[in-house]
Amino acid sequence: MTAPEPPEASPDTASGGPLEAPADYPLRFEGAAVVLGGRTIWSGVNLDVRAGEFVAVLGPNGVGKSTLVKAALGVVPLSAGRVEVLGGEPGAAGRAIGYLPQRRSFDGGLRIRGIDVVRLGLDGDRWGVPLPGASKFFSRRRHDDERLDEVIELVGARSYCERPIGQVSGGEQQRLLIAQALVRRPKLLLLDEPLDSLDLPNQSSVAALISRICREEGVTVVMVAHDVNPILTYLDGVVYVAKGGAVSGRPTEVITSTTLSRLYDTPIEVLTTSDGRLVVVGQPEAPAHHSDRHTGLPR
Amino acid sequence: MTAAQSAPGLSWNVSADLSQLFSYHFMVNAFAAGTIVAIVAGAVGWFMVLRRQSFAGHTLAVVSFPGAAGAIWLGISATAGYFAASIAAAVVIAMVPRSGAGRGYSQESAVIGTVQVFALACGVLFVSLYGGFLDSLTGLLFGTFLGISNSQVLILGVVGAGVLVALAVIARPLFFATVDADIAVARGVPTKLLSVLFLLLLGCTAAEVSQITGALLVFALLVMPPAAAQQLSARPGTSFLVTIVFGLLVTWLGLGAAYFSVYPVGFFVTTFGFIAYVAASAWRAISKRRDSRLALGPA
Ligand SMILES: Nc1ncnc2c1ncn2[C@@H]1O[C@H](COP(=O)(O)OP(=O)(O)O)[C@@H](O)[C@H]1O
Numbered sequence: 001m002t003a004p005e006p007p008e009a010s011p012d013t014a015s016g017g018p019l020e021a022p023a024d025y026p027l028r029f030e031g032a033a034v035v036l037g038g039r040t041i042w043s044g045v046n047l048d049v050r051a052g053e054f055v056a057v058l059g060p061n062g063v064g065k066s067t068l069v070k071a072a073l074g075v076v077p078l079s080a081g082r083v084e085v086l087g088g089e090p091g092a093a094g095r096a097i098g099y100l101p102q103r104r105s106f107d108g109g110l111r112i113r114g115i116d117v118v119r120l121g122l123d124g125d126r127w128g129v130p131l132p133g134a135s136k137f138f139s140r141r142r143h144d145d146e147r148l149d150e151v152i153e154l155v156g157a158r159s160y161c162e163r164p165i166g167q168v169s170g171g172e173q174q175r176l177l178i179a180q181a182l183v184r185r186p187k188l189l190l191l192d193e194p195l196d197s198l199d200l201p202n203q204s205s206v207a208a209l210i211s212r213i214c215r216e217e218g219v220t221v222v223m224v225a226h227d228v229n230p231i232l233t234y235l236d237g238v239v240y241v242a243k244g245g246a247v248s249g250r251p252t253e254v255i256t257s258t259t260l261s262r263l264y265d266t267p268i269e270v271l272t273t274s275d276g277r278l279v280v281v282g283q284p285e286a287p288a289h290h291s292d293r294h295t296g297l298p299r
Numbered sequence: 300m301t302a303a304q305s306a307p308g309l310s311w312n313v314s315a316d317l318s319q320l321f322s323y324h325f326m327v328n329a330f331a332a333g334t335i336v337a338i339v340a341g342a343v344g345w346f347m348v349l350r351r352q353s354f355a356g357h358t359l360a361v362v363s364f365p366g367a368a369g370a371i372w373l374g375i376s377a378t379a380g381y382f383a384a385s386i387a388a389a390v391v392i393a394m395v396p397r398s399g400a401g402r403g404y405s406q407e408s409a410v411i412g413t414v415q416v417f418a419l420a421c422g423v424l425f426v427s428l429y430g431g432f433l434d435s436l437t438g439l440l441f442g443t444f445l446g447i448s449n450s451q452v453l454i455l456g457v458v459g460a461g462v463l464v465a466l467a468v469i470a471r472p473l474f475f476a477t478v479d480a481d482i483a484v485a486r487g488v489p490t491k492l493l494s495v496l497f498l499l500l501l502g503c504t505a506a507e508v509s510q511i512t513g514a515l516l517v518f519a520l521l522v523m524p525p526a527a528a529q530q531l532s533a534r535p536g537t538s539f540l541v542t543i544v545f546g547l548l549v550t551w552l553g554l555g556a557a558y559f560s561v562y563p564v565g566f567f568v569t570t571f572g573f574i575a576y577v578a579a580s581a582w583r584a585i586s587k588r589r590d591s592r593l594a595l596g597p598a
């Protein structure tokens with residue numbers, strides 16, 4: 001991972017130099033910047049995620065963590081710099097990326113089984129109708145069924161995958177959605193706050209599941225989180241987004257009083273509790289440069 | 300239309316009743332048209348209920364009423380009026396901008412409601428301009444099975460087959476976009492295009508159903524069978540097939556009952572649809588209670 005960079009970058013980094021072998025770095029940002037609605041969300045972001053790493057994107061609400069993930073997906077365009085995803089343009093990697101958007105829950109009245117939602121991750125973008133009983137005649141359909149079985153087993157959703165998805169708990173929905181993101185064997189998994197709205201036991205078990213997927217399936221995981229503690233022990237790297245820029249590195253390098261104080265330009269203390277949890281004190285919650293007409297609710 | 304023709308004797312001899320039913324050419328046409336419409340309405344309605352677009356479906360049907368009334372007044376084919384008005388309205392609704400979060404939908408329903416009530420008013424005007432106020436008004440609003448011509452059956456069949464083929468082509472991505480829009484977008488499914496296409500198919504379908512049930516009672520075939528079927532099963536394939544079966548039963552029973560009585564067909568089709576929905580809801584409530592009792596019971 002690169003050394004921390006000041007959050008300023010000139011647009012000429014867009015031309016960019018030759019990058020290293022793509023296999024080593026499934027996700028790279030180089031002097032990247034995003035402007036949304038006339039406002040620079042962040043700029044000068046440098047990031048190198050190595051293959052097989054588990055990296056967290058951290059930072060207060062509204063600083064642009066989801067925007068970072070969307071830039072990697074190619075859904076949000078860069079205004080400067082470049083993003084390289086699996087050795088190509090963002091958005092070109094399609095099948096090789098698994099994505100889980102932020103705060104997605106299903107309407108309680110939706111009468112569709114969890115396993116059907118997982119299957120959509122596999123074949124939802126194919127035209128036509130799936131014919132019942134097709135697995136007897138088509139080997140692709142048989143492979144699909146086997147893979148579906150595998151991911152359901154992997155996330156431990158066997159007992160509830162036949163229930164309507166609107167009626168399973170938040171933690172169960174999250175596991176099903178992780179299965180959906182995984183079902184095509186992606187090389188890169190982008191998870192946007194998958195622990196959000198889960199209770200503590202579920203947070204730690206879903207975090208353990210994601211880490212296990214990262215190690216056992218050899219998938220590179222980039223995960224947005226609001227709180228680093230449930231995942232701290234599993235992480236290879238963190239990206240801390242704040243104040244229009246970002247720093248990245250090992251968790252022990254980034255989540256320190258010195259680095260965060262420099263990033264926020266204001267004194268910040270990182271404390272370690274007796275059970276090894278990190279507490280960040282003095283971090284402004286809303287982005288300091290917040291200048292648009294929306295005034296956020298007091299947090 | 301005379302009372303003697305509308306209320307023939309019903310005996311306990313089913314085969315005699317059936318042969319009496321089909322000895323009239325208009326009755327054969329009514330069953331052919333009803334069968335086509337029931338299948339198309341079931342297939343499209345299944346997606347409509349899943350997409351929570353029932354209000355749009357109802358409006359497209361209501362709009363077909365001024366279309367048909369206007370066509371009759373101008374002395375052109377009522378069938379053409381039905382389709383032209385519904386498809387035009389589908390285009391209008393598709394053009395209403397819809398911004399992802401809630402706000403867009405309420406904007407949409409206000410626009411749809413405004414269009415709907417204005418259409419109804421125009422229809423009443425056209426009917427009174429034409430002169431034959433009462434007869435055509437009840438027929439157009441509440442359905443009739445008399446006087447369905449061979450060419451009308453042919454048009455219903457051709458349009459219906461077109462709708463079914465188009466729906467079969469887009470079925471899986473449409474299902475994906477309906478159940479899980481965020482992921483579908485990230486996977487490159489053209490969700491906006493699909494929603495426009497679906498509205499056009501819904502417009503054609505609403506125009507077809509209106510010709511049997513009347514413009515105000517389309518829900519009998521468009522909503523009740525899929526809503527009942529989705530209560531009974533959370534498996535997409537199963538609930539889809541059950542929808543079609545319910546639609547056919549409701550239509551056939553409704554036409555038969557209307558033939559042997561003096562009351563309008565719309566009433567019977569709606570009543571049988573209502574019974575199916577209530578029965579399905581009751582069945583689900585009972586099986587849910589049984590499940591929770593089983594879950595709590597032996598603890
Ligand atoms: N389409 C958009 N147009 C303008 N501003 C946007 C848009 N999407 C997000 N933003 C703004 O970008 C900022 C970062 O958003 P986001 O990436 O969702 O933050 P986070 O995920 O860190 O909470 C927020 O202030 C938000 O208001």
Ligand SMILES: [Mg+2]
Nearest residue numbers: 065066067102
């Ligand atoms: Mg976010």
